[in-house]
Amino acid sequence: MDNRSFYNSILTEHNLRPSNKRELPGANFSLEGVNPNCGDDIVLRLRVEDGVIVDGAYTGSGCAISQASADIMLDLVIGKTKEEALKLSDLFFRMIKEKVTEEELEELEEAAALSDIAHMPARVKCAVLGWRTMGEIFAGDTPSQA
Amino acid sequence: MITKEIRKEFPLLAAHPELAYLDNAATTQKPEQVIRREEAFYREKNANPLRGLYALSEAATREYEEARELARAFIRADSTEEIIFTRNATESLNLISYSWADAFLREGDEILVTVMEHHSNLLPWQRAARRNGAVLRYVECDAEGRIREEDFRAALNERTRLVSMAQISNVLGVENDVKHFAALAHEAGALFSCDGAQSVPHIPVDVKALDVDFLSFSGHKMLGPMGIGVLYGKKELLEKMPPFLYGGEMIEYVDRQKATYAELPHKFEAGTVNAGAAAGLGEAIRCYEKLGFDAICRREKELSRYAFEVLTRVPHLHLLGPREGEAHNGIFTFTLDDVHPHDIAAILDADGVAIRAGHHCAQPLMKFLGTPSTARASLSFYNTEEEILRLGESLSTVRERMGYGQSQLL
Numbered sequence: 001m002d003n004r005s006f007y008n009s010i011l012t013e014h015n016l017r018p019s020n021k022r023e024l025p026g027a028n029f030s031l032e033g034v035n036p037n038c039g040d041d042i043v044l045r046l047r048v049e050d051g052v053i054v055d056g057a058y059t060g061s062g063c064a065i066s067q068a069s070a071d072i073m074l075d076l077v078i079g080k081t082k083e084e085a086l087k088l089s090d091l092f093f094r095m096i097k098e099k100v101t102e103e104e105l106e107e108l109e110e111a112a113a114l115s116d117i118a119h120m121p122a123r124v125k126c127a128v129l130g131w132r133t134m135g136e137i138f139a140g141d142t143p144s145q146a
Numbered sequence: 147m148i149t150k151e152i153r154k155e156f157p158l159l160a161a162h163p164e165l166a167y168l169d170n171a172a173t174t175q176k177p178e179q180v181i182r183r184e185e186a187f188y189r190e191k192n193a194n195p196l197r198g199l200y201a202l203s204e205a206a207t208r209e210y211e212e213a214r215e216l217a218r219a220f221i222r223a224d225s226t227e228e229i230i231f232t233r234n235a236t237e238s239l240n241l242i243s244y245s246w247a248d249a250f251l252r253e254g255d256e257i258l259v260t261v262m263e264h265h266s267n268l269l270p271w272q273r274a275a276r277r278n279g280a281v282l283r284y285v286e287c288d289a290e291g292r293i294r295e296e297d298f299r300a301a302l303n304e305r306t307r308l309v310s311m312a313q314i315s316n317v318l319g320v321e322n323d324v325k326h327f328a329a330l331a332h333e334a335g336a337l338f339s340c341d342g343a344q345s346v347p348h349i350p351v352d353v354k355a356l357d358v359d360f361l362s363f364s365g366h367k368m369l370g371p372m373g374i375g376v377l378y379g380k381k382e383l384l385e386k387m388p389p390f391l392y393g394g395e396m397i398e399y400v401d402r403q404k405a406t407y408a409e410l411p412h413k414f415e416a417g418t419v420n421a422g423a424a425a426g427l428g429e430a431i432r433c434y435e436k437l438g439f440d441a442i443c444r445r446e447k448e449l450s451r452y453a454f455e456v457l458t459r460v461p462h463l464h465l466l467g468p469r470e471g472e473a474h475n476g477i478f479t480f481t482l483d484d485v486h487p488h489d490i491a492a493i494l495d496a497d498g499v500a501i502r503a504g505h506h507c508a509q510p511l512m513k514f515l516g517t518p519s520t521a522r523a524s525l526s527f528y529n530t531e532e533e534i535l536r537l538g539e540s541l542s543t544v545r546e547r548m549g550y551g552q553s554q555l556l
Contacts, residue, residue: 007493012549038488038504039518063486064548120492 006120007064010113014068020078021071024057031140033133035125040066044133051081063126065117070130072110082138089131096124147441152528157181159528166499166533171316171344171477171524173366176426183429184371187422195421196395196412210421213428214411217376220431221342221361222352227410228384230377231424235343236266238362238377239310241414242339243270245387247308253279256305258336260293260322261286261514262315265507267341271310280307286514291320291467298327306336313345317506317522318467319450319477321345325356332357337383343367348446348475350439353378365423370430374423377414384410391416437527445527447472452531453523454478456538462545466515476525479506482541484550487521493547497540499533 024030027045034041040062047055056074060067073092077085091108094100095115105112117127153159155177159167167175193203195210214226223229232238247257247270257271261284275282285301287293302309309331313324328338339360342351346361347368353361360383365374379387389396389407393416398406407413434442454471457463462483468474482490487503494501502522505512512518523537545551 006496007489007547009549012547016549038486063488065489123488123492126488 006116008113010072010110011064011068014071014110015064018067018071020057020074021059021067022057023059024055026055027057029137031133031137033129033136035062035066035129038063038066038126040126040129042066042070042129042133044070044130044137046134046137048082051083053077053080053082053085058130062129063123065114065123065126066129069111069114069127070133072113073130073134076109076111077134085134086138089135092131093128096127147437147445147527149445149528149530152437153530155179156528164498166529166536168523168525168529168533168537169500169502170526170529171367171522172502173372174347174369174526175528176371177369177430177433179433180369180371180426180429184422184426187425191425192422194418196419206421209425209428210419213424213431216428216431220434221346221376221378222354223378224354225381228378228381230379230384230411230414231419232362232375232377233373233420234364234366234375235341235362236364236375238360238375239266239270239339239341241377241390242308242310242360242362242379243274245390245414246337246383247271247274247280248277249386249388251275251278251280251307254305255280255307256283256303257281258283258285258301258306258309258331260284260311262291262318262320262508262511263310263312264316264341264343265509266343267310267312268510271308281305284510287318287320289515290469291315291318293322293327295326295330298330302330302334302336304335306331306334308337308339310339310341312341312343313351314348314475314477315467315508315511316344316477317479317508317511317520319344319474319479319524320467321349321473321475324358328356328358344475344477349443359383365427365430368427368430369433370427371423373420374427381410384414389413389416393417395419442527446476446525449525449527449529449531449534450474450476453525453534453537456534457523457541460538460541463541466517466520477522478524479520479522481517481520482544485544485548487519489548490521490541490544493544494537494540497536499537499540501537 024045026047029046032043042058042060044058056078058070096118114127156175158175191205191209193206195206214229218226218229271282285298314321324340331338337359340358342361342363346363359380361378366372396408396413396416451471464481466479491503505519
């Protein structure tokens with residue numbers, strides 16, 4: 001298996017210079033997401049107003065895939081409604097677990113750079129950590145103290 | 147020892163000529179003759195061993211018991227009654243926990259382990275301590291993995307009933323002076339259980355010379371098949387211990403409410419045994435004899451020295467454990483600045499180098515060392531200098547490929 005292409009510049013850039021890795025003082029949702037086996041550990045924070053994710057950020061540590069994927073996800077969902085974000089999340093999971101169409105892949109923008117993770121089953125949980133955590137936040141759906 | 151010739155005996159190595167397999171502490175590859183022996187059992191001798199009163203079943207029994215004799219001789223035990231076949235070292239350690247500990251541990255008794263133990267030599271004791279109101283104590287090591295005698299003595303006391311310790315750490319590669327620690331444990335009135343999962347495959351282990359009460363090891367880490375392991379126990383101890391699992395083939399007489407149990411070692415081998423894998427393990431031991439343990443040790447020491455040299459030249463790489471190559475016993479655990487070990491392993495995989503990454507089933511040690519996760523390359527005598535060099539070269543490019551500036555190549 002060739003994963004040279006896997007650690008592409010999109011992924012390494014988001015890992016090295018994340019745009020959303022920071023505290024988020026005004027957050028009204030926050031949740032920790034952990035992969036106990038690899039030690040990926042993030043706290044995802046969102047500020048949601050009138051059903052729109054007006055801002056988001058994460059802190060934590062872990063492998064490049066988990067960190068970059070969370071960062072890319074935030075780039076995508078900030079400014080979107082909760083429903084739009086969950087639809088993207090659904091797309092992302094489908095991209096990794098099965099197949100999506102070319103147009104769907106385009107909707108995922110930079111997150112599509114992670115599509116090859118499907119060939120690395122051991123790393124899937126790293127790639128979905130941020131998305132899974134966001135899903136859990138909205139499943140709970142009651143604002144929490146950040 | 148001609149590595150090139152030896153490698154031809156391993157079908158997997160032949161099937162993947164591009165692969166540098168450096169995860170031997172997890173499991174070794176299997177020689178052709180081991181694979182064939184297990185297969186031949188099912189092709190030519192398959193019947194339920196120890197039961198049938200017909201020639202075929204007797205042949206199956208002979209094959210199984212021959213493997214037991216080979217295992218006995220391999221670790222220099224007195225009697226085959228002291229050799230219990232299990233699935234692996236984990237099951238062997240659990241057998242001690244469920245049988246010996248549950249029968250003999252009392253409230254306030256203590257079990258002593260070291261901070262460098264594999265989970266398989268920790269969780270059985272956590273369970274036994276919880277179940278019996280006993281205390282699980284730890285002795286710590288220094289940064290190079292050495293356990294100091296005074297620390298060990300300080301952790302021992304008159305309540306210590308059992309000490310369980312790895313002979314070679316699966317993370318640091320360091321060898322503990324089991325003979326000395328066993329003598330100290332005995333002085334204090336405690337039993338000594340040795341986890342030999344990483345030592346039995348790589349150094350000669352003599353249970354009489356070490357004077358350990360129990361020794362656990364796995365067949366699959368020493369050229370044998372998965373699903374077969376050994377528990378050695380001193381006969382007088384095993385005789386006093388109640389069975390671990392109950393069922394067929396471990397009984398003498400059974401009536402509706404009670405039973406008397408079979409003699410050793412069968413008392414601890416309930417149900418149909420894994421005779422095919424045992425036959426394979428027996429053959430693996432024959433491979434060790436054929437190659438010569440001395441030659442294997444010499445070669446592995448040579449490779450260890452070389453790997454230490456190569457790895458210490460990789461920029462930004464931090465090696466855990468001993469500051470000297472041979473003392474690593476083929477096990478090299480490391481971190482690389484800024485790069486998560488899972489990313490290291492994935493990038494090396496792209497270069498055809500297979501290593502382990504994660505917590506190596508030793509989370510308390512990882513916490514103690516302050517590294518949540520690490521990467522590990524582990525050697526066997528069939529590895530080559532070229533493979534180790536490829537490991538070093540690949541590692542030298544990882545940071546760059548992850549976008550962390552230029553690092554100088556080997």
